[in-house]
Amino acid sequence: MKRTRSLLCLITTFLIAAADSTEDTVMRLKMSHRDTLFPTSFHRIEDIISDDHKRHNLISQKRKTKKEGAKLALRSGFDYGAAQYFADVRVGTPAKRFRVVVDTGSELTWVNCMFRGKGKGKGKLKKRRVFRAEESSSFRQVGCLTQTCKVDLVNLFSLSSCPNPTTPCSYDYRYADGSAAQGVFAKETITVGLTNGRVARLHGLLIGCSSSFNGDSFQGADGVLGLALSDYSFTSKATNLFGGKFSYCLVDHRSHKNVSSYLIFGSTTKTITTRTTTLDLNLIPPFYAIDIIGISLGDDMLDIPPQVWDATSGGGTILDSGTSLTLLAEAAYKRVVSGLERYLMGLKRVKPEGIPIEYCFDVTSGFNETKLPQLIFHFKGGARFEPHRRSYVVDVAHGVKCLGFVSAGTPATNVVGNIMQQNYLWEFDVVASTLSFAPSSCL
Template sequence: MPHFFFIFIFTIFFPISFVLSRTTPLPSQTTVLDVSFETQKVQNVFFTDFNALNSLNQAEEVNPFEDSSSALSFQLHSRLAIEGIGSHQDYESLFMTRLDRDSARFNSILTHLNLVVQGDGLANLKPEEESELSSLEGMEMPVVSGVSQGSGEYFSRVGIGYPPSQAFMVLDTGSDVNWVQCNPCADCYQQADPIFEPGNSSTYHTMSCRARQCQSLDVLACVKDTCLYQVSYGDGSYSVGELASETITFGGEGGASAANIAIGCGHDNEGLFTGASGLLGLGGGDLSFQSQINASSFSYCLVDRDTKSTSTLEFDSITSLDAIIAPLLRNLKTSTYHYVDLTGLSVGGQPVPIPPSTLQLKDNGDGGVIVDSGTAITRFPMEVYNALREAFVKGTPDLTLTNGVAVFDTCYDLSQRKTVEIPTVSFRFSNGKEWSIPAKNYLVPIDSKGTFCFAFATTSSSMGIIGNVQQQGTRVSFDLKNSLIGFSNDKC
């Protein structure tokens, strides 16, 4: 009888504890960064042929849906794979240019959110208040050129119109309006592909001002019942043109397509996304691409920006079973941005001492933490960042500190090291789950000489943002139907 009782207890309770240990694993206290590999990788940037647009064009004429569990999927490229290294002579110069773009991007989001929270600005203009915007020229506004900075870090290849004209489009989870540069061009920046010619597409139709999509624009005007749009960005870039209905195709002429997609036909464009033809908006608003195709979910995996690797952007895809799941929140003041319910941070397996309310999204639209594909560096309010940095520095007493660089105030000289063991950094969510970030995503090289920086920054704003450096190599899944977001490491 005692033996039977022991077997019964073992059979019943052991599987339960085993399942719990698998579904709620404790983060490791430390992780290893391969310094030699990361240093060699950035050194190889200047010996790699990134200027391969022709091969990219040819490769993506085939259907990219094979081996995908998604109903709609297409390839994703880093900015470096599209533009090449340009005039940069060393990796530090390339990295600093990225930081400049990143600052412009972050300021753009911050400016828009400040206008929303204050209840002022373009986000609240009504069509009847814009009667002076009676022409394309009237829709222009004073801006500072963004040509020298550019925006956008990841690109997808899509077909516009029918027959489809292939174009590189920037992936942007922080924008809703899709648009492409169009002829005739009053002013168009340089792009890799020919400018889209709407007259060559049998499915191109300008949209009436009475259309629901037109009325969803933040800034619009009407000329002879044609809907005109304007989108502008914090780095001084903008696009102005007519809103149209068009077909979007993935994987060449024989690929899957989505009809009647509202897309801006930009005749006057300045400074945005050098090399790309326009923007694919993946924000949470009604005009975003996934909203228009009624996708219940979408996911992406952002490849390493210093390689030629590609990954996929997928719609109606299945979240990986091993994903770390967290609540996805919506700002009551604006539907554009995707917020995650982040309540805390851990370093070396120990919670960072910060009040959960510090990261909370307020009812007035203030605060919260955005997950964004276009912003590079993760930023936290000062109180949060200082506590995070202090915990990390305390956990790296054997590493040699060096001078800070740009937005980074915690940098190390690892030139004499092949590997280093560093504290694990994890994001803690309101449902108790923790996402441990790979070491290479938070201690990053900023030159080819062995200088590595803690890749977080502070902001005077109450808003936080999880950038694409921390997301690299992780499949980020947005379950729009159930308001959940998933993070799956090493799923590109």
């Protein structure tokens, strides 16, 4: 995307310079019909009609898909023991269904995969659905000697090893939580449902064919749907085809798998009043940076140093569907937790095993969450995000609740996680660089 803009600027500069130096001249380009270039060849009218039909079909597809939107069912991973949200996608030709983590914080879309015998029966792939690349007629490996591999995919952790020209481009994709996936890059077709009930095929999408992975982030999943914004992400392809917006509404994280909402590419049909703030797509790429300037508990604005929200000083904030809890820089974390703690003084502190949260308490003797103050994130420009109380006082075990925050250290990027986002409709407009949101049942 950036490379295209640079090229356009270069061309524009050249044309302006040429115009300045040749004020009385006119640029004239000779045009010829293609058939006149081959006077000895006989071009049948059928060939011309066939080419025109192909072009018209492409134009028609573009117009139809701009009017329609892609619609993917979205559900909590609660029944799978995962603190993530899942969607189903169909990969390859013929299309095979896979359950993937919906992750706005990563760029690579990948599925558990077997290619040239690698991946079958290995470790964690043994009892999972596996995409068999050789069985898909649309699977095209990315070669290790290509510019795509050696230059364009470096940020997606492509590896430099290339024993021979037929070797595919490999990756070792790393996530912020320490999880990783290893495999080879390919171009493939993904089939999605449309809002009108039909389907559309996204051809030539970069995917990862993962033969192995590690980390708890993928529990219950067959892969990841990379929704961060970059040249090779699913978002970039889908928003280009369906219009520059996508939206989702995350049901309560404790919902069972039969409860679902939707991930939609294109304009949502919901007519609800939303609040809008700036979405800075160039501040912390490829993440969705939001301009938070403070947090309050009710009418009490917390005393948080402004550098916590300043991305140029190592701070700043992103919205991330792939992170469960909300991570705050230490200075913000201390003030939020201590501010809420004042309202929980009569409850017994507990430390549940395996729960990486500092402040948890026993509620078996009773707890009235309505007595807690309303947590409010304040955006530059005046918009306010007021999450539901169950989004920042979360259930972690029977009779145990915790404050849903984790310290991210100092300096640190603040991350608004998926539990904090639940039961809100979020619409990302990557053309207008805006984020709109509103409370919703997600049904």
